[in-house]
Amino acid sequence: MQKIVKTVPLFSHQSPKSSEIVEKLKSIVVSKLAQAQKNKNRINIEIPCLNQRVNLIKDYDSSCNAVNHFSEFLSNNAGLALLNDHPISMNKPLITSGVLQLLQFKDSRHDPTLINQSFWHACSLVLAATLETSFKESFNLRITHVPACSIEQGSFYAEFTTTEPLPILSIYDMESLSLVAQKLISLKLRFLPVSLDDIEAKTVLNLAEPITYAMIGDKFAYKIPDNSPELFANTSLFSRFSVTKLIEIEGAGKYNYRIFGVALPNAFVTHESTFEKLVHSSRQL
Known part of the structure; x- marks a missing residue:
């Protein structure tokens, strides 16, 4: 039976189509962040678990950025966020003001689902x-x-x-x-x-x-x-x-x-x- 070699390289070369998609997406992300930073529209985020408020750039700063202002440990250990009780990725730019809650494993305050x-x-x-x-x-x-x-x-x-x-x-x-x-x-x-x-x-x-x-x-x-x-x-x-x-x-x-x-x-x-x-x-x- 044919075997897969054990010395699999960490990264294989991607096909042109796949790598092209990745590069285009990276370009879109960079462009959107640059435009948001240029617009300088602001939002206010309240973080109850830290008893803090922070003013951020709309469509530029993420939940991870918001929390990192006060606690790098908490920023690194939250797997997901809730903004105004709606789930949002920790890395997704925030587009509205509101109350930010952080979801971690073994957190009795929130449903783990x-x-x-x-x-x-x-x-x-x-x-x-x-x-x-x-x-x-x-x-x-x-x-x-x-x-x-x-x-x-x-x-x-x-x-x-x-x-x-x-x-x-x-x-x-x-x-x-x-x-x-x-x-x-x-x-x-x-x-x-x-x-x-x-x-x-x-x-x-x-x-x-x-x-x-x-x-x-x-x-x-x-x-x-x-x-x-x-x-x-x-x-x-x-x-x-x-x-x-x-x-x-x-x-x-x-x-x-x-x-x-x-x-x-x-x-x-x-x-x-x-x-x-x-x-x-x-x-x-």
Whole structure:
């Protein structure tokens, strides 16, 4: 049986199309931030947990920026924010004044559902980045779907197509992919939503409809469904991550696959055997 080599490079070269999208999105972000800074419209943000108020630049400063004025520790450890009781990514520029609350794991003051959903979706995005890192150059891999999975499903997943059939993956191959994922996580990559209206989508990416991308650091970007949770803050809040199973599925491409994984945030330290039970359960799904 063909094996995947253990020495998978940390970053494979992206195809021109994929890298072009990333570069265009980066350009859009820089342009929008520069325009917001030039306009200098201001908003007022109240942060009750810190008993503080801060005046920020509208459409430029994020929740992370707001909190970082007073507590770098809290800024680095919040996975999601609520602005006027509505969830918002920690890295998304703020566009209105209001009351800002921070969501962390093990926070008895807030329902953990929102942050758990956000984390689980972020895991699917990291899984997609792991695939691109490992297979893109050899198999012309293309990510087709990064869904917002529920924790109750027992596993997150991503779907992709290739022009060549993948080899049968052994448990050792899965462990190799898991190591690639852990290396990506260690880079402390932030998740940034980039929404394009219909004009931007058409002129920048030649797309007919408005679209939202999730950028991971400055190397990966994936289309996300409209019903996706608000994006998680940063991979620095990840702990254990394991790629568990690969299956072939029906689809429009020549070879279509779905890959699964499980993970835990760093707020939940668990025994090795407990996490292995989660991995085993995922493989049985």
